[in-house]
């Protein structure tokens with residue numbers, strides 16, 4: 325599955341809806357046992373949640389948007405398919421979450437590409453299920469430091485802390501992702517799927533049990549004037565960086 329929403333593959337409501345529909349189609353296709361997620365946009369895997377969806381909108385819009393973010397994560401984290409992220413560009417915040425949610429991450433070894441949960445830098449807080457997913461990949465200590473600092477890690481650093489499983493030259497990313505997929509698909513599906521469920525169930529159940537509460541927390545957090553101000557300033561900073 326190739327993300328193609330220029331300029332930066334930000335995760336808008338439309339993007340998330342289409343992503344979930346595509347994933348569901350693949351999930352229901354008995355001939356499809358695995359999916360490689362990558363980007364068709366040069367140098368960017370995904371720039372994370374679309375900030376414009378979280379600025380100056382109605383409560384109803386925030387609820388619909390957040391449910392779509394939850395749905396994307398629930399479907400991908402619980403997928404029966406083998407999921408491999410071929411990270412061919414920068415991947416902050418929600419983009420990093422997509423990669424973390426996969427079974428295996430391979431990143432192009434370009435030191436200009438960065439990845440991480442940088443929410444703190446925007447003045448916002450990664451929700452508990454972003455944190456849980458991160459902890460399951462890198463461990464508690466690394467996750468705590470990285471989350472508090474809102475760190476964006478260069479590709480080599482991301483590999484060193486275990487945020488990505490391997491680095492490969494950009495031109496070899498597709499071949500390597502295919503080889504990894506073949507390796508994972510060589511195992512019997514039922515054993516691999518049950519093991520995946522066993523490893524992820526507690527974290528999945530936690531969001532399922534608190535889904536509506538999480539939506540309400542998001543709405544009250546994102547609607548605060550101080551948070552709206554931080555997001556507006558961040559967007560302005562992105563635009564200024566250009567000029």
Ligand SMILES: CCCCCCCC/C=C\CC(=O)SCCNC(=O)CCNC(=O)[C@H](O)C(C)(C)COP(=O)(O)OP(=O)(O)OC[C@H]1O[C@@H](n2cnc3c(N)ncnc32)[C@H](O)[C@@H]1OP(=O)(O)O
Pocket residue numbers: 331332334335368370371372373374375376414416417418419442443446448449450451541542545559562563566
């Ligand atoms: C109690 C519960 C509380 C819950 C709280 C909320 C939790 C929210 C969780 C996750 C949050 C997120 O995912 S927020 C998104 C975080 N993303 C970022 O910080 C990345 C920001 N973008 C960049 O750093 C760069 O754009 C880039 C490195 C991705 C690409 O750089 P490049 O130079 O190639 O491109 P530009 O910077 O010029 O960007 C082009 C264009 O796109 C706009 N843009 C970029 N990112 C976003 C985005 N995430 N959302 C919306 N729009 C984005 C950027 O402003 C430019 O627009 P213009 O062309 O109009 O200037």
